[in-house]
Amino acid sequence: MNNKTIAIIAVIIIAIAGIGIYAYSASNSPDKSKIRIATTTSLEDTGLLKEVEAAYEKKYPGVDVQIVSGGTGIAIQYGERGDVDLLLVHDKAREEKFIKDGFGTNRTQFAYNYFWIVGPQNDPAGIKGLNATAAFKKIMEEGQINSAQVKFVSRGDDSGTHSREKKIWNSTGANYTNIKNSSSWYIESGKGMGDTLILANEKNAYTITDSGTFLAFSKDSKIQLVPLITTGKDLLNIYTAIPVNPQKYGKTNVEGAQSFVDFLMSPEGQQIVGNYGKEKYGQSLFTPIVSNPVPA
């Protein structure tokens, strides 16, 4: 190695060390300029959150909204470990437990839509017109008889959607663990909503999905599945915002989290939620909750 090479390497090392130290000191300062949000895949995959983020950052320049998406399961895990400031999730039972355990301050419902049971156009199990519980029961019965025709794809990833699926299976009187283990008609994708829809489409299977992701996917003809059951109280899907409790983790940007929640609930934020998707999909993907109370 001659001196020139050594000099070049030295410059590179110093430059990288410098950037590293800068990045380190920047991330270590008490940070009111950064709001870290953990969210479910449906809010990210539909593109709604990107729009809300843009509007928020426009209103509050200098604040950087950072969004980490995963299923509700991992989002809550991030919250419990104090790695984010705010959760945007949709799983009532786990949200309430999260708050009861002292990790979150309060739940604010900001939007809702419905879970849809979707499947192949010819509806081999004949579930159209039934309610969610009866439909699941029918899929199970038909699937056990004829697993070549009737299949069900589950996310199996502890997301909010998966939680709801389990709840509906349990309401049929069947044991979820048995369903999960016994059968060739029951397929677990272990992935996010988008991938699960693609898998269900590939297998000509039924699945349960949030309506937002489904509309976003079927619009571009990525999937040929059709919605079969789209209403009913047991399919109501409410999205909530929960700031992480600053008493648990002192470094939490609680003001930032609250200000983002306030923005979501403001007329401006609610309008973005309510209008999102109208242009592209011909209907809104989410119903803003302030002006449209949740149907009883």
Added chain:
Amino acid sequence: MSEIIGAIQQAIYLILTLDPEVIEITIKSLYISLSATIMASLIAVPLGGIIYYHDFFGKRSLINLIQTLYSLPTVIVGLLIFLLISQSGPFGSFHLLFTPTGMIIGQTVLILPIIMGFTITALTGVSGQIKELAISLGANTTQTIYTIIKEAKYAIMGTVILGFGRAISEVGVAMMIGGNIRGFTRVFTTTISLETSKGNLELSLALGMILLAIALIINLMLNFVQGKE
């Protein structure tokens, strides 16, 4: 088939129009993976030299261990680093989770064994006579190790490229430590994973092609440097 053609068209389009998001992702990916490669090399090459030079009890087992760690799944590295730097982990106060710096640490840990192991292998390829010659000419340990490393520099350069390749193409650490935050920790592999889950297969494939093109350019540059010497 039409998807692949569409992807090629889209890749060319994204490159030619200098799509700002693609540029940003490219710079971020290169910054993180190159930093990790340099850090890992600075640690692993000298350490590899020291391990090669000395004979000590358990040397064979140590090398076996290092080689076993080549197969360390990237998600396991991601998970371990996550537990360490998460807010409720021992290094939580440094706030490294969901930052590029955290990703650099993760990738450094991931490729450290690879660079160390292959360095030892490369040095073993250098004739033992060089070691003896250096010592007989009065070189001390450090000088001798330096001389041997210099002798094997092409093989070591190849090792470093291998480490870089593993760093820039992995998704486990990038996803778990980085969190795939748009404009902050989003890199090639996490974008590809996200776009695939959104069903944008052509865009994913196009990004993969751009990644490969960058790897090709880096290799050509290194070949050029090697040819000049």
